[in-house]
Amino acid sequence: MVAIIVAAGRGERLGGETPKAFIDIAGKSLLRRSAEALARSGEIGALIVVAPPGFEDQARAEAASTGKLRAVVPGGDTRQESVRAGLRKTAPRDRVVLVHDAARPFVDADVIARVIQGVRTHGAAIPIAPVVDTIKLIQGDRIGETVNRDSLGAAQTPQGFDRAALMGAYARAARAGVALTDEAMAMERQSHPVAAVEGSPRNFKITTKDDLDRARLLLAPAQPLTRVGQGFDIHRLVPRKRLMLGGVHVPAAVGLEGHSDGDVLLHALCDALLGASGLGEIGSLFPSSDRSLRGAPSSRFVSEVMVRLARAHLSIVNVDATLIAERPRLSGHLMAMKDNIASLLQVEPGQVSIKVKSADTLGAIGRGEGIAAQVLALLLRS
Numbered sequence: 506m507v508a509i510i511v512a513a514g515r516g517e518r519l520g521g522e523t524p525k526a527f528i529d530i531a532g533k534s535l536l537r538r539s540a541e542a543l544a545r546s547g548e549i550g551a552l553i554v555v556a557p558p559g560f561e562d563q564a565r566a567e568a569a570s571t572g573k574l575r576a577v578v579p580g581g582d583t584r585q586e587s588v589r590a591g592l593r594k595t596a597p598r599d600r601v602v603l604v605h606d607a608a609r610p611f612v613d614a615d616v617i618a619r620v621i622q623g624v625r626t627h628g629a630a631i632p633i634a635p636v637v638d639t640i641k642l643i644q645g646d647r648i649g650e651t652v653n654r655d656s657l658g659a660a661q662t663p664q665g666f667d668r669a670a671l672m673g674a675y676a677r678a679a680r681a682g683v684a685l686t687d688e689a690m691a692m693e694r695q696s697h698p699v700a701a702v703e704g705s706p707r708n709f710k711i712t713t714k715d716d717l718d719r720a721r722l723l724l725a726p727a728q729p730l731t732r733v734g735q736g737f738d739i740h741r742l743v744p745r746k747r748l749m750l751g752g753v754h755v756p757a758a759v760g761l762e763g764h765s766d767g768d769v770l771l772h773a774l775c776d777a778l779l780g781a782s783g784l785g786e787i788g789s790l791f792p793s794s795d796r797s798l799r800g801a802p803s804s805r806f807v808s809e810v811m812v813r814l815a816r817a818h819l820s821i822v823n824v825d826a827t828l829i830a831e832r833p834r835l836s837g838h839l840m841a842m843k844d845n846i847a848s849l850l851q852v853e854p855g856q857v858s859i860k861v862k863s864a865d866t867l868g869a870i871g872r873g874e875g876i877a878a879q880v881l882a883l884l885l886r887s
C-alpha cells in the first residue's frame with residue numbers, strides 16, 4: 506500500500522514565507538509529522554511526497570527518516586494537480602492508494618486503520634468528522650436558511666482508494682475540466698461508493714494562524730504542577746562570631762564564617778527554593794563581591810527569594826532540612842528555627858521540618874570544624 510502526501514501548497518491563508526509543509530511545530534515540520542504518522546502504519550509500505558517545486562530536496566530530508574520514502578515529485582498549481590503528480594509515481598502493484606494532506610500532522614493510527622479497513626471493504630473510504638456548529642446558507646450578509654446538520658460531515662484525509670478506480674476517476678475529471686477539492690469528489694462523480702469512516706477532531710487541517718497556534722499548544726510540554734529542589738551549604742566554625750542557624754541566634758563559643766552572617770541553613774534553604782523554581786542559585790543572586798551584603802542577615806536572602814517565587818506563581822508545599830553538626834548541641838534550638846523559617850516562608854510550622862545529625866566524629870564536621878545543611882523543598886505552581 507502506498508501513501509501520497511500532498512505538501513506542495515504555498516499556505517497563502519497562513520501567509521508566511523516558508524511553504525506551509527515546512528513550518529515547524531515543537532521541533533518537527535508538518536510534513537515530517539504527517540510522514541511519520543503514516544509510516545508508523547505497518548500496512549503502508551511506501552510514501553510519495555509531493556513538494557512545492559524547488560523544495561524537493563528539503564522535502565526529501567523531512568521524510569527520509571521514515572525509511573519508507575519512495576519518491577519526491579514537484580506539485581502543481583492546484584491540490585488536484587499535485588495529487589495527479591503523486592499518482593504518476595504509483596504502480597499497478599500498489600493496489601490501494603492513500604492520499605493525505607501534509608497540513609494534517611495529527612492524524613493518528615486509529616483514523617489511518619479505519620480508512621484502510623474501509624478501502625478493503627468498500628474500495629474507497631474517507632474519514633469524516635462531525636459538524637458541530639449550526640450551519641447556515643448565507644447570501645451576502647443575510648442568512649438564508651439553516652441546513653440540517655445530521656446529513657453533514659467534514660471530509661478529512663487520508664482518503665483511501667482502490668488505485669485503478671481512483672486513477673480512472675481522476676482522468677475522467679481532468680478530461681471534463683472539473684475542479685476537485687478532494688479525491689472522494691472524483692469518485693462521487695463516477696457514482697463510485699465511498700465509505701464514510703470515523704475521522705477525528707484532532708486530525709484538523711492547519712490552514713490559518715489560529716490553527717497553527719492550536720497545534721503548538723497541543724504539543725507544548727504540560728507545565729508540571731509541582732517542582733522539587735535541593736540545597737546544600739557548609740561553613741567553617743570560627744571563634745568570635747555569632748552563631749546564626751535558621752535565622753536564630755544559638756549561644757556558642759564559635760560562629761560560622763561567611764560573607765554574610767554565615768547561616769548555612771538559610772543558605773541551603775535559599776538554594777533549594779531557587780533550585781526548585783529554576784531561578785538560579787544563591788551565589789549568582791547575592792555575589793560575595795557585593796560589599797553591602799557583608800555581615801547581612803541571611804533572612805534578607807530568604808525574603809528576596811520569596812519575592813521571586815511569588816512572581817513565578819510558585820508557593821511552598823513543604824521544606825525538609827538536615828543540619829550536620831558535631832558541636833554545639835543544636836537539638837534544643839530546632840523548634841525556634843522551625844518557627845522562624847515558617848514565618849520567613851509565610852507557611853505553617855507544620856510545613857517545615859528540621860533535623861540535626863552528628864557526623865559520628867568522622868571527618869572535618871566530625872572534628873567540629875564546621876556545620877553543613879541540606880534542604881529539600883517542594884513547590885506548587887498556582
Ligand code: CTP
Pocket residue numbers: 511512513514515516517518519525526555580581582583584585587588605606607608609710711712
Ligand atoms: N496542496 C498541494 N498542492 C497545491 C495546493 C495544496 O499539494 N497546489 C496540499 C497542501 O500542501 C496541503 C493540502 O494540499 O497539505 C491541503 O491544502 P491547503 O490546506 O489548502 O494548503 P495550501 O494550499 O498550502 O494553503 P492555502 O490554500 O492557504 O494556500
Ligand code: MG
Pocket residue numbers: 514
Ligand atoms: Mg489551498
